[in-house]
Amino acid sequence: xxxxxxxxxxxxxSIALLSCxxxxxxxxxxxxxxxxxxxxxxxxxxNGFPKGCDDAVFPWQREGAFLETKYPYVVHAEVNAILNSxxxxxxxRVYVSLFPCHECAKYMIQSGIxxxxxxxxxxxxxxxxxxxxxxxxxxxxxxxxxxxxxxNVERSVINDESSTFLDYVRRHCARSGYKATDYTNDxxx
Ligand code: ZN
Numbered sequence: 001x002x003x004x005x006x007x008x009x010x011x012x013x014s015i016a017l018l019s020c021x022x023x024x025x026x027x028x029x030x031x032x033x034x035x036x037x038x039x040x041x042x043x044x045x046x047n048g049f050p051k052g053c054d055d056a057v058f059p060w061q062r063e064g065a066f067l068e069t070k071y072p073y074v075v076h077a078e079v080n081a082i083l084n085s086x087x088x089x090x091x092x093r094v095y096v097s098l099f100p101c102h103e104c105a106k107y108m109i110q111s112g113i114x115x116x117x118x119x120x121x122x123x124x125x126x127x128x129x130x131x132x133x134x135x136x137x138x139x140x141x142x143x144x145x146x147x148x149x150x151x152n153v154e155r156s157v158i159n160d161e162s163s164t165f166l167d168y169v170r171r172h173c174a175r176s177g178y179k180a181t182d183y184t185n186d187x188x189x
Contacts, residue, residue, distance in 0.1 A: 008035075009146055012117075019044050020046050023077075025047055025070065026060055032095065033081065036089070042086060043085030045077045045083070047075065053073060078104035082111050097119045099132070105133075117144055
């Protein structure tokens with residue numbers, strides 16, 4: 001038997017990372033993968049505009065007048081994953097590359113997601129994330145940061161001859177080594 005097979009966490013987080021590569025947002029690419037208690041994927045998503053809202057017409061800018069920015073139009077990865085789901089997400093867990101904002105936290109809670117696994121939290125001290133955690137804690141949604149991904153995938157999946165998927169993941173993850181945070185970081189965390 002092979003010994004270096006990847007864990008479920010690595011597998012599903014990799015799918016979240018692969019999904020974010022579909023995003024056309026030039027500044028932030030986020031992917032989400034929802035998995036039920038049978039370890040079946042029930043939804044995937046990335047941040048993008050609603051169907052029919054052309055990327056050539058709608059803006060990806062972050063600054064300027066509200067209507068000229070992406071904010072009124074973009075659907076976040078977590079919400080897309082919930083809306084794209086092909087089975088119930090009740091009791092499921094979600095893998096996300098970035099800690100969910102307060103809006104996504106609401107949808108996750110209301111759709112019955114019980115656990116959140118994330119890679120980074122670069123907006124940790126913002127009001128959005130503080131509100132997000134406040135709601136997740138109150139609703140009893142567990143969350144934990146994934147430690148380093150140790151994928152051993154040699155085949156390049158991005159259009160860069162020098163890069164492997166692992167390179168991509170490492171680059172995307174911004175930090176060289178994830179702090180192995182408390183894996184049992186639950187509602188009290
Ligand atoms: Zn969000």
